[in-house]
Amino acid sequence: RYEEIDGQKVKGNLDKYSLLKFVRSNQGTCYNQRPIVSVGDEVVKGEILADGPSMELGELALGRNVMVGFMTWDGYNYEDAIIMSERLVKDDVYTSIHIEEYESEARDTKLGPEEITRDIPNVGEDALRNLDDRGIIRIGAEVNDGDLLVGKVTPKGVTELTAEERLLHAIFGEKAREVRDTSLRVPHGGGGIIHDVKVFNREDGDELPPGVNQLVRVYIVQKRKISEGDKMAGRHGNKGVISKILPEEDMPYLPDGTPIDIMLNPLGVPSRMNIGQVLELHMGMAARYLGIHIASPVFDGAREEDVWETLEEAGMSRDAKTVLYDGRTGEPFDNRVSV
Structure with missing residues (x-):
């Protein structure tokens, strides 16, 4: 059997070994595997191909x-x-690399469904610059404390309206945009680089908890120096x-x-x-x-x-x-x- 590798036909079977790159551990630390062989190297059964965390050339290195x-x-x-x-x-x-996970849910409420959107009341365009069309932060963006990660609005009842909103409501008889900003923001000390974003939709057949229509998980990577x-x-x-x-x-x-x-x-x-x-x-x-x-x-x-x-x-x-x-x-x- 012949396999094509880098444009050349090579006799034999092609095996692929996928390495884990910058995966978050349960402790929030970074799990990363790196190859220690190069293209063209001849390897035999039992030979080490990649190093993981706490390893150096296949040996335990704590x-x-x-x-x-x-x-x-x-x-x-x-x-x-x-x-x-x-x-x-x-x-x-x-110096160590840490990955933190943050999530935002769009639920059904008594006043209507929550919505993940870029259209958020009383938020300037500058604050939205790193959000995509869906209102979700883009991968690779650098974020600091208080920055928006996921834009989300929740319907609010008439009791929650301000006096001005109630007056407009009475004069024009139209329903004012009765939503409040419940967006996911970067918590204090949580700034870093957006490493990954995962979006789950009930419409796409993803399994979600009862009452949840959409779930967004954002992963932020931080480089922390010892202090x-x-x-x-x-x-x-x-x-x-x-x-x-x-x-x-x-x-x-x-x-x-x-x-x-x-x-x-x-x-x-x-x-x-x-x-x-x-x-x-x-x-x-x-x-x-x-x-x-x-x-x-x-x-x-x-x-x-x-x-x-x-x-x-x-x-x-x-x-x-x-x-x-x-x-x-x-x-x-x-x-x-x-x-």
């Missing part, structure tokens, strides 16, 4: 590798608080809140001039007895000096003796501590620090 120091800094890491370098913000090391007040966690239950983001030049630095990225409170280790984080710290530093990649399986990873051997191989001292210099003064700290 979190990011950063330079961490166990030390106090003017009390800013009191009670498990975390001090972070501005480099991690600037380089988007911990003070955000929570972070390691692999050993060592969690904390970012208390301060320091300029890169104020962070303590190694003898070779490399500034550290994160400062953790050393008091977060002894009482909790999660020594794994300290062993991970030492192993990571040794791997950095040796320029190697280390895979340490859960419950069957590097033992304490393996860590000491790796430290010796890297030419580091057995306690793996190093002299750190204060980024503000250039003076070395009184005690050596685990980094």
Whole structure:
């Protein structure tokens, strides 16, 4: 059997594997798969084709590798608080993509059906610029707090009419446009880029709840940089809140001039007895000096003796501590620090 690929006839069967691109998870985070093979590559059974979230070249890859120091800094890491370098913000090391879902329903009411429309009372043309003919926001539009997503009007009773509307009603005897604006707008802090819009109609045979004629779902994607007040966690239950983001030049630095990225409170280790984080710290530093990649399986990873051997191989001292210099003064700290 022959298949045509890129204009050329190729012998064999053509298999297609669809990747999930920017799908919203239940937690509002972004699930994205990316191919790690190229056109023309020859692949065999069992070979990895694409990476997903928390994966790198087919291997589990949780979190990011950063330079961490166990030390106090003017009390800013009191009670498990975390001090972070501005480099991690600037380089988007911990920047994440979030997708929020908003929906608007057009229902049957006692006064008549609600209508999704672009014709909304007391709304200027400027506010409608990103809506299509149906009154629904277009994909790719950038929206901010309070912007219209779905234009919707609801019939209102005579009791809801203002005095002026009732007067016009009485003089001209005509039914004034008795509708009120019930449009879906971007909530506070929900601005971003419109990623997708889904429209469901009862007339088209879509299954909708009783009384609902039309349902519109809008997906907004946001790029969020890490900031003070955000929570972070390691692999050993060592969690904390970012208390301060320091300029890169104020962070303590190694003898070779490399500034550290994160400062953790050393008091977060002894009482909790999660020594794994300290062993991970030492192993990571040794791997950095040796320029190697280390895979340490859960419950069957590097033992304490393996860590000491790796430290010796890297030419580091057995306690793996190093002299750190204060980024503000250039003076070395009184005690050596685990980094």
